[in-house]
Amino acid sequence: MAYPQLRRPDEDRHRRRRRQRRLVISFFLFIALVVFLESPLTRIRHLVVSGNRDVPADRVVRASGLRPGMSLWQVNGSAVSAQIAAALPLVERVQVTVRPLRGEVDLRVEEKHVVAIARQGGRYFRVLNDGTVYDEITPEDGFRWPVLTVAGLASVTPGRTLGDGDAVSVCRQLARLHEADVSRVSEIDIDRFGVATIYLIDGFAGQVAARQLAARFSTLLAAVSYFAQHGYRPGVVDLTGQPPYRYTPFRPSGTGGVGGG
Template sequence: MSDKNIVSIEDRIPKLKQARKKKANRRLIFYLSIFFFLIAIIVYLQSPWSEIRTIEVNGNVFLTDEYIIDESGVTEGTNIWSMNGSSVAAGMEENPVIEHASINRSFPSTVVIEVEEQPVLGYVQDEREFYPVLADGQVIQQNAQNSISNAPLITGFNEAQLTELATAMDNVRPSIFNMISEIERKDSDEEEDTLQVRLYMSDGFLVEGIADQMLDRLDYYPSIVSQLDEEDSGIIHIGVGIYFESFQKDEMEEVDIEDEIEELNEEINEENEETGNE
């Protein structure tokens, strides 16, 4: 026993005290850090730094930034953390013009509103101003003079007819739709509830027919044109049958597209598959 090292309690007490003091200091620093962090959060939330200073709007084409901000109800000076972004976006999407909306905070004091508007069917003209017609036939009463896209000019339609036209146009492929430069309502001796339309195509041909019948078969337009003389021009009548009325000849010529239907259907299916993969 006498050969073993014996440490007296008096020698151990200073070391124990020092260890306890270090441990207590670490705890104090930890609690003080949490305390000051909470104080900093409270000060930030109560200070102007937590207020909305900037509101950005992205994705809009026809609706103005001011209109979208007013529609959202978000205002500068409001506490940025009191805003419920999902509720604001849901309220904005009740507007028929706004197809999708999202609200995001950008630290420290910016709110970003992202919107996606409905696709554009075309434009109507009132004197020198152009107003967009949405894909559901609704006319937006905001001048789109500075944002006119390749969508066609639409003339001669009332509100109900625009809705009917929009429904019929839903079946037209984008590649064909982009070839239409103007859509005109055509006066007809047919029944009053029949909507007759005339399309002005970018390659110089005109297409006429009852809206739902003609637009349902408009995907065959390239096949129809391929059977006509390049130097020829005239009106392509699309309905139960397909006829070409030449401006150079005083006769109607029937156009047969039966051989192209199967090929076109395969092309449409391929486009749909590519869109689905994307």
């Protein structure tokens, strides 16, 4: 029974040595990790912006708050995306990708775009596809987009969403239509009952529920084409109900566009 007792001090010594070795190895691993995290390999060396059309890349970088030399581990993608979108009204969202081996942060931008010109009194404002008012413009700047008039709209303020649900819905729907189709629209008037009158550049107009504009647009074009081919002069086609759709010609004083009807 004495032999096992002689081995116990040796076993204790081995255990202490193993524990010491683990502590030493852990210490050096910790030092190596700290050195690695503080090394240039884990720093931002390149910031790459893509997908932007109207927003300059340098503005995206400035809004991100990122800069070369920052630690890659400090990059919070969702926070960076939210920060850029808050600073730049034309930015819808940003996909942030960190590439540690390259020391690179990619900022892929998805932009909003202008879909309409809101008119209030004698003032005009560009409106984005989410219904946000972008900026005020003058008629001399030219109107590349449909002019949007909304009955009862209290105010139009750059940086804020249009204060009318039907108007916001129309803006979102215009973004889904083909550009060639939107280019045929000169003006959209939304009344207090949520009915949108869409004036086309060929002189015809159509009435649809504002929130069904995109869904009924192809039907409107087909109806207008039918009446035009059958010799009807410009007028309003009412698509708020079921076919056959009612056609009402414009009065002579309002012929050609937004005149009476």
